[in-house]
Amino acid sequence: MTAEAAPAEAAPAATTAAPSADAELYKDVRIAVIGGSGLYNLDNLHVLGEIRPKTPWGEPSDAIVISKTPDGHKIAFLARHGRGHYLNPSEVPARANIAALKHIGVEVILAFSAVGSLQQEIAPRDFVVPSQIIDRTKGVRESTFFDNGVTGHVGFADPFDSDLANLIITVAAAAAAQGQGLGGRGVKFHKDKTLICMEGPAFSTRAESKMYRSWGADVINMSVLPEAKLAREAEIAYQMVCMSTDYDCWKVEEEAVNVEAVIANLGANSDTAKRLLLALIPAVTAALHANELKNLAALKGANKWAVITAPEKRNPAQVEKLNYLLPGYY
Numbered sequence: 001m002t003a004e005a006a007p008a009e010a011a012p013a014a015t016t017a018a019p020s021a022d023a024e025l026y027k028d029v030r031i032a033v034i035g036g037s038g039l040y041n042l043d044n045l046h047v048l049g050e051i052r053p054k055t056p057w058g059e060p061s062d063a064i065v066i067s068k069t070p071d072g073h074k075i076a077f078l079a080r081h082g083r084g085h086y087l088n089p090s091e092v093p094a095r096a097n098i099a100a101l102k103h104i105g106v107e108v109i110l111a112f113s114a115v116g117s118l119q120q121e122i123a124p125r126d127f128v129v130p131s132q133i134i135d136r137t138k139g140v141r142e143s144t145f146f147d148n149g150v151t152g153h154v155g156f157a158d159p160f161d162s163d164l165a166n167l168i169i170t171v172a173a174a175a176a177a178q179g180q181g182l183g184g185r186g187v188k189f190h191k192d193k194t195l196i197c198m199e200g201p202a203f204s205t206r207a208e209s210k211m212y213r214s215w216g217a218d219v220i221n222m223s224v225l226p227e228a229k230l231a232r233e234a235e236i237a238y239q240m241v242c243m244s245t246d247y248d249c250w251k252v253e254e255e256a257v258n259v260e261a262v263i264a265n266l267g268a269n270s271d272t273a274k275r276l277l278l279a280l281i282p283a284v285t286a287a288l289h290a291n292e293l294k295n296l297a298a299l300k301g302a303n304k305w306a307v308i309t310a311p312e313k314r315n316p317a318q319v320e321k322l323n324y325l326l327p328g329y330y
């Protein structure tokens, strides 16, 4: 599909820089949180302001909210479906979301998602830190920055950032050991799991749900793709934290997933996520300052070599758009 031809996406990248008041607001922001269903704000942080960047790929899902943690770390927050959940998973402007976050200086994305569980041991309200993805989206989402005359191929064998995954597990374990248990509920964390991303917005059939189990999938959502892939193309370290809300529909004896069942667990899950972030943001900030995020270090600059289109054949308009994302690369 040629969305690049649409007037809304035709603005030249060089004129889309945010005004300087915005630049002052997002200065020093290196970490972004993307909130999914049920996580529409981080109201336990101090809000400094909002920005509404316009990118060469259109406008993000909603304003990007810049906040400060109690220990003074600035972060960016973006509601994937918009505050009020007006975008369905196939409508999320993932390219604009990732491009905007990259443009303001974000190096790390901690993405949250409500998921269905495909395994008995992953109960509703458990948290899952996945390491793999199976793609069951249907090709209707704009899923790359490398199109329209600049072809690029990035590595995606390990779609998440294992340094971030390890930090999340460590921070959660420390909270449990201190008896806090992220709100006193003793939330269980599972790691190294496989997340399947379906198209939606309708949930799966029972046959599909059972098939995904036979493939070895552990949890299911509608949102990790193309978000994770675009983050990789933008050289941003990305880790999703999955918050289980239901058992999907593979258990024949139980009622199949529905929105009411999901909503019943969203409140507790988003409370856990906010508590987790209070401990996680300082830990990720410290790791960034100490250059301990080795995958991120390896990622930086790598995509200069991902483009295979001969320099003289590259579409200048697309090169200009890519300048917004990866300045000077192509």
Ligand SMILES: CSC[C@H]1O[C@H](OP(=O)(O)O)[C@H](O)[C@@H]1O
Residues within 6 Å of the ligand: 035, 036, 037, 038, 080, 081, 089, 112, 113, 114, 115, 200, 221, 222, 223, 224, 259, 262
């Ligand atoms: C509200 S149930 C289905 C919906 O919830 C998840 O959204 P998100 O990943 O943004 O938390 C899932 O992916 C679906 O979009």
Ligand SMILES: Nc1ncnc2[nH]cnc12
Residues within 6 Å of the ligand: 114, 115, 116, 117, 198, 203, 204, 220, 221, 222, 245, 246, 247, 248, 249, 257, 262
């Ligand atoms: N069962 C399910 N399938 C897909 N996405 C989900 N998000 C929450 N529960 C889900």
